[in-house]
Amino acid sequence: MSARIRVVNLDQFAEVLPGLAALLVDAVDSGASVGFWAPLANNDALLYWREVLQGMVHEDIVLIVAQDGREVVGSVQLRLSRRQNGKHRAEVQKLMVHTSRRGHGLGRALLSAVHVEATYRGRRLLVLDTRTGDTGEKLYESMGYTRAAQIPNYTVEPDGSTHGTTFFYHVLP
Numbered sequence: 001m002s003a004r005i006r007v008v009n010l011d012q013f014a015e016v017l018p019g020l021a022a023l024l025v026d027a028v029d030s031g032a033s034v035g036f037w038a039p040l041a042n043n044d045a046l047l048y049w050r051e052v053l054q055g056m057v058h059e060d061i062v063l064i065v066a067q068d069g070r071e072v073v074g075s076v077q078l079r080l081s082r083r084q085n086g087k088h089r090a091e092v093q094k095l096m097v098h099t100s101r102r103g104h105g106l107g108r109a110l111l112s113a114v115h116v117e118a119t120y121r122g123r124r125l126l127v128l129d130t131r132t133g134d135t136g137e138k139l140y141e142s143m144g145y146t147r148a149a150q151i152p153n154y155t156v157e158p159d160g161s162t163h164g165t166t167f168f169y170h171v172l173p
């Protein structure tokens, strides 16, 4: 794994936007449950990332990207709670590694990077959810996350079939 992992700031967003859109299309079209149905149009992926940009502008979202050279090979987001009583928590969202790079520790490295960033921002309680039975569950458990609950029929596919989701939390030291 030779990817460089970094927090992307507003000035750097335009540079990584095409790669982020391609990463999301790759994830959705390969069957990941990240909020969209396959096939995902590149324009819809771009629109999604522009929403993320708005979150970054409002300082709600921290975007972390893994790049190999200029190629975007992975990404994860930290959504910071804005609630008065929730300034200690954040949600880990859309952990994705390009299909061509999976299984080499990049997902784990991105999650570690998000933990560093969360600690830096004083967000020690992390929450996330992932489709029940997906690879992500093993990764989160191996990184110390606790399985909190499982909700059946949480997502629905175009053919009407449904999937459950599992909620996890993790308290950083």
Ligand SMILES: CC(C)(COP(=O)(O)OP(=O)(O)OC[C@H]1O[C@@H](n2cnc3c(N)ncnc32)[C@H](O)[C@@H]1OP(=O)(O)O)[C@@H](O)C(=O)NCCC(=O)NCCS
Residues within 6 Å of the ligand: 027, 032, 033, 034, 093, 094, 095, 096, 097, 098, 101, 102, 103, 104, 105, 106, 107, 108, 109, 129, 130, 131, 134, 135, 136, 138, 139, 142
């Ligand atoms: C989940 C995901 C980010 C993992 O990325 P990755 O770079 O392949 O993960 P890593 O190589 O760091 O593996 C981390 C751990 O995940 C688990 N894992 C990864 N690939 C696996 C596989 N094919 N089968 C079973 N477990 C697997 C293992 O526990 C692994 O730890 P180990 O190598 O010490 O055994 C990646 O599969 C992905 O992008 N999936 C699609 C998007 C998604 O579902 N995201 C999560 C929910 S939002």
